[in-house]
Amino acid sequence: MANLKLRDARKSYGALEVIKGIDLDVDDREFVVFVGPSGCGKSTLLRMIAGLEKITGGDLMIDGKRSNDIDPSQRGLAMVFQSYALYPHMTVADNMGFALRIAGVSTDERDQKVKEAAKILELTHLLDRRPKDLSGGQRQRVAIGRAIVRNPKIFLFDEPLSNLDAALRVNMRLELMRLHDELAATMIYVTHDQIEAMTMADKIVVLNGGRIEQVGSPLALYNTPANIFVAGFIGSPKMNLLPATAETIGPDGISVALGGGSTMTVPVFSEKVKVGSKLTLGIRPEHIRIGQGDQFTGQVVLAERLGGLTIFHVATASGHSLVVQTEGADTTPLHTPISLHIDPGMCHLFDDEGKSLAKLN
Ligand SMILES: Nc1ncnc2c1ncn2[C@@H]1O[C@H](COP(=O)(O)OP(=O)(O)OP(=O)(O)O)[C@@H](O)[C@H]1O
Numbered sequence: 001m002a003n004l005k006l007r008d009a010r011k012s013y014g015a016l017e018v019i020k021g022i023d024l025d026v027d028d029r030e031f032v033v034f035v036g037p038s039g040c041g042k043s044t045l046l047r048m049i050a051g052l053e054k055i056t057g058g059d060l061m062i063d064g065k066r067s068n069d070i071d072p073s074q075r076g077l078a079m080v081f082q083s084y085a086l087y088p089h090m091t092v093a094d095n096m097g098f099a100l101r102i103a104g105v106s107t108d109e110r111d112q113k114v115k116e117a118a119k120i121l122e123l124t125h126l127l128d129r130r131p132k133d134l135s136g137g138q139r140q141r142v143a144i145g146r147a148i149v150r151n152p153k154i155f156l157f158d159e160p161l162s163n164l165d166a167a168l169r170v171n172m173r174l175e176l177m178r179l180h181d182e183l184a185a186t187m188i189y190v191t192h193d194q195i196e197a198m199t200m201a202d203k204i205v206v207l208n209g210g211r212i213e214q215v216g217s218p219l220a221l222y223n224t225p226a227n228i229f230v231a232g233f234i235g236s237p238k239m240n241l242l243p244a245t246a247e248t249i250g251p252d253g254i255s256v257a258l259g260g261g262s263t264m265t266v267p268v269f270s271e272k273v274k275v276g277s278k279l280t281l282g283i284r285p286e287h288i289r290i291g292q293g294d295q296f297t298g299q300v301v302l303a304e305r306l307g308g309l310t311i312f313h314v315a316t317a318s319g320h321s322l323v324v325q326t327e328g329a330d331t332t333p334l335h336t337p338i339s340l341h342i343d344p345g346m347c348h349l350f351d352d353e354g355k356s357l358a359k360l361n
Pocket of ligand 1: 013016018036037038039040041042043044045192
């Protein structure tokens with residue numbers, strides 16, 4: 001069993017506070033991913049958990065025990081870094097067994113643990129090699145093996161795949177998911193790659209400026225972002241965000257004017273919104289249909305043809321730029337006049353503070 005709790009966790013460097021009060025629960029066997037823009041504090045938070053950065057306020061609880069001041073080596077955690085940090089002069093087997101040797105584990109037990117980990121990671125045939133004779137992906141597997149042999153309560157990963165090429169990243173991503181399942185392990189994983197976050201996480205933690213914007217399952221964040229920040233951060237291509245003004249408020253929702261004569265009634269509710277309130281309408285690119293309506297007319301100005309799907313950049317007659325995603329290889333040529341349909345039920349409305357308005361049932 002392994003669980004971890006942060007309560008009002010803070011980190012300051014001198015007068016500069018970079019982690020500003022984090023409350024988070026990581027449950028046993030959960031795969032938790034920290035995402036957020038560069039500099040938001042993902043690595044700092046992970047390093048605070050690992051014990052590599054001192055926590056300057058609040059509590060870190062590991063299995064119910066306050067662990068702020070426990071030595072990193074005694075926390076029962078193992079961290080895998082982006083840089084692998086392998087010892088170049090040691091073989092794969094020695095690299096993997098090093099921490100156990102330092103801990104005074106007998107040679108027999110060490111060999112057995114290294115062999116078990118090598119089998120799980122398909123490194124058995126490489127145990128006698130040195131890191132320089134391995135590919136990037138193999139090196140990263142050795143770094144993960146070094147964590148596995150320690151049988152940690154919780155694995156911590158700091159952007160472990162970002163030095164790998166695109167194809168290898170996909171492979172390693174799948175391997176890590178398999179490993180999480182096979183080891184029934186608790187994992188905390190930092191990345192700026194939202195595909196990694198969406199595909200691997202049980203729970204995503206979206207950080208921004210040292211605070212949590214939202215915590216939830218990948219689909220919860222995708223379908224019901226709490227605010228504009230999360231709406232814009234999760235999802236690729238990004239959600240379209242358009243300025244809107246509340247025109248009427250009724251039992252069917254809030255009617256908004258989108259400029260250029262376009263209006264839409266979005267089935268949401270808020271006591272705070274009044275006629276004239278400034279709002280933002282959000283619609284994901286895959287929820288806009290081409291050639292099925294007259295909410296917007298315009299023309300395609302750019303097309304990203306990916307084979308399985310096509311991403312159109314559309315300039316509307318009302319002066320908006322919209323990104324539209326269609327299934328398959330849509331061959332609509334550039335500059336073709338088109339009309340667009342938006343399903344109001346798929347739209348999000350955000351208030352003037354960027355908070356999401358509740359949907360009507
Ligand atoms: N030793 C330090 N002294 C002062 N500020 C620091 C120190 N280490 C990190 N910071 C600041 O803390 C903030 C968070 O940094 P951190 O590395 O955790 O961000 P990150 O989200 O992991 O970013 P990235 O995705 O770019 O790695 C940044 O503004 C950074 O400049």
